[in-house]
Amino acid sequence: MKGYKPLRIDFTNVMAEAIGSESGLTFDNLLSFERPAELCAEDLAKRRHNDVGFPELPYDVELVKRIKETARELQSWCRNFVVLGIGGSALGSRAVFSALNHPFHNLLPGGHTARGGSPRVFVIDNIDPVLISSLMDALGSELPVTAFNVITKSGSTAETMAQFLHFRDALRIHPDCDPVRQIIVTTEAGRPSADEPGRAKVGPLRKIADEGSYMTFPVPLNVGGRFSVLSAVGLLPAAVGGVDIEELLKGAAMMDERC
Numbered sequence: 001m002k003g004y005k006p007l008r009i010d011f012t013n014v015m016a017e018a019i020g021s022e023s024g025l026t027f028d029n030l031l032s033f034e035r036p037a038e039l040c041a042e043d044l045a046k047r048r049h050n051d052v053g054f055p056e057l058p059y060d061v062e063l064v065k066r067i068k069e070t071a072r073e074l075q076s077w078c079r080n081f082v083v084l085g086i087g088g089s090a091l092g093s094r095a096v097f098s099a100l101n102h103p104f105h106n107l108l109p110g111g112h113t114a115r116g117g118s119p120r121v122f123v124i125d126n127i128d129p130v131l132i133s134s135l136m137d138a139l140g141s142e143l144p145v146t147a148f149n150v151i152t153k154s155g156s157t158a159e160t161m162a163q164f165l166h167f168r169d170a171l172r173i174h175p176d177c178d179p180v181r182q183i184i185v186t187t188e189a190g191r192p193s194a195d196e197p198g199r200a201k202v203g204p205l206r207k208i209a210d211e212g213s214y215m216t217f218p219v220p221l222n223v224g225g226r227f228s229v230l231s232a233v234g235l236l237p238a239a240v241g242g243v244d245i246e247e248l249l250k251g252a253a254m255m256d257e258r259c
Helices: 027-032 034-047 054-059 061-075 088-100 129-145 158-173 204-212 232-240 245-258
Strands: 080-084 120-124 146-151 183-187 215-218
Touching: 027 034, 054 245, 061 215, 061 232, 061 245, 080 088, 080 129, 080 158, 080 232, 088 120, 088 232, 120 129, 120 232, 129 146, 129 158, 146 158, 146 232, 158 183, 158 204, 183 204, 183 232, 204 215, 215 232, 232 245
Parallel strands: 080 120, 080 146, 146 183, 183 215
Antiparallel strands: none
């Protein structure tokens, strides 16, 4: 990675030598964690390609390529990018955006170098009517140049679906808006059906997206919501917001190797 320097964690002040034996750790305490840590690592290694999928996220080259292409296309016309989600579908995007973008990204002029040609980014993680109406105030006349990324792994999260229906209706009734162009859906492609072996069971949002011809990105079945930031859940908003997702994933791959 460009300019990479390994992080060092100085834990001096949690050790007994620094703060006393009543509250501090000894090196024997630390050594006692060695075998449990090894067992955890062994368990994760066994489950890595099965029900634990997050360690594989840094290596999906094709997904990164598609996300970057989509981000460039959105940046060519989009002035506002709105993430609709709750819990793990919003937390990762908010964390990456806060950590890697200018603290006042949304307040900078569109042509400012710190914006890098990216739109304003809003993460709407609940259905508070004051929040929703305030966002509409902020968007104002720019609704036709606003994209909405609807994120729910299951495709049935009540709060996210309520957000989606509200903003889809707003786009439908606006003469200059096009829901098909302005809505991107991130949800499961489908999971095995116990009732119909060989057929995938899809969530409500996936059905709506397919019927409405909305652009979609997948959420892997073996990646939980709070582990999904390095999937399309977090990468698409990050890329649209100007984050170099290839460098982000290089760092993740490096930590995967070190851990």
